[in-house]
Amino acid sequence: MNSQNGFLLSFIKYGENDAVLHCFTEEDGFQTYFLKGIYSKRNKKKALLQPLNKLTFSINPVRGNGIQSISKFELVKNCDVDADIRANTVIFFISDFLNQILRLENKNPNIFLSIEKFIEELENKNYQSHLLFLMVILKIQGVAPLMNEGNFLDPETGTFSTTPTHQLFGEEISAIWKNVLCTENLYATKIHSSLRKDFLDSLLVYYHYHISDFKNPTSLEVIQQIFE
Missing domain, CATH: 1.20.1440 (de novo design (two linked rop proteins))
Structure with missing residues (x-):
């Protein structure tokens, strides 16, 4: 498992509860990540999925030909422009x-x-x-x-x-x-x-x-x- 800091560029809902994120990361440039369960009712972190929020991700190793998945993520800095x-x-x-x-x-x-x-x-x-x-x-x-x-x-x-x-x-x-x-x-x-x-x-x-x-x-x- 490794850690990445990156800016969220876009996100797409996948199925009922999951999402695919496109990010520009500090260490690896443009990356696509799979995020499981973000849209479940109990998950409060979906509010962090805002364009250009700076996030830190813990990334699981890739298995086979799949995309990297996120085990957890936290907000580093949000864009402080909510009411503007x-x-x-x-x-x-x-x-x-x-x-x-x-x-x-x-x-x-x-x-x-x-x-x-x-x-x-x-x-x-x-x-x-x-x-x-x-x-x-x-x-x-x-x-x-x-x-x-x-x-x-x-x-x-x-x-x-x-x-x-x-x-x-x-x-x-x-x-x-x-x-x-x-x-x-x-x-x-x-x-x-x-x-x-x-x-x-x-x-x-x-x-x-x-x-x-x-x-x-x-x-x-x-x-x-x-x-x-």
Whole structure:
């Protein structure tokens, strides 16, 4: 039996009382776990199954070709945003996003620490932190745009050009990309509320070009409505 710390990305009810959990762990990266009896009437720990809660798991050895099972788990830290609708919407969006793009990710301390930093920013009511977190992930994955003298970001090549190449990447949105790429304190970047939707759309377009098989998170429509 071994122990793991990890962020809960998603969970699916399996049968009457069990669940399958997808987590990003500190030691082994993306992992899928089987959790028995979590939905039984006497089990009070089902309340801990919230997106991006940080949990510690005791893992049973794998038998045959099955998935690893959890013998017990405890809460390390929950996302302290329960009464905040906007923050909760952001949490669901980012957990949805990470559940998709980290499926093949092995141990990556930079990503693990970046999730902790993002949650800290959101708890401090930085309501644009999800936008900047998407930029952090691009940097960690090594596919962030390269800086040059152009004023218009070309999302396909990841470089700046002197003329527009995509309708979403006008001068204002491209300038935000440049500003975020150049700043040391990324989360201190201020993005005007009127530009946040277009900036998020531009981020998702960029991900489509540079992350294999990327699909827009299913929670995208909800987060766009909340921040209109």
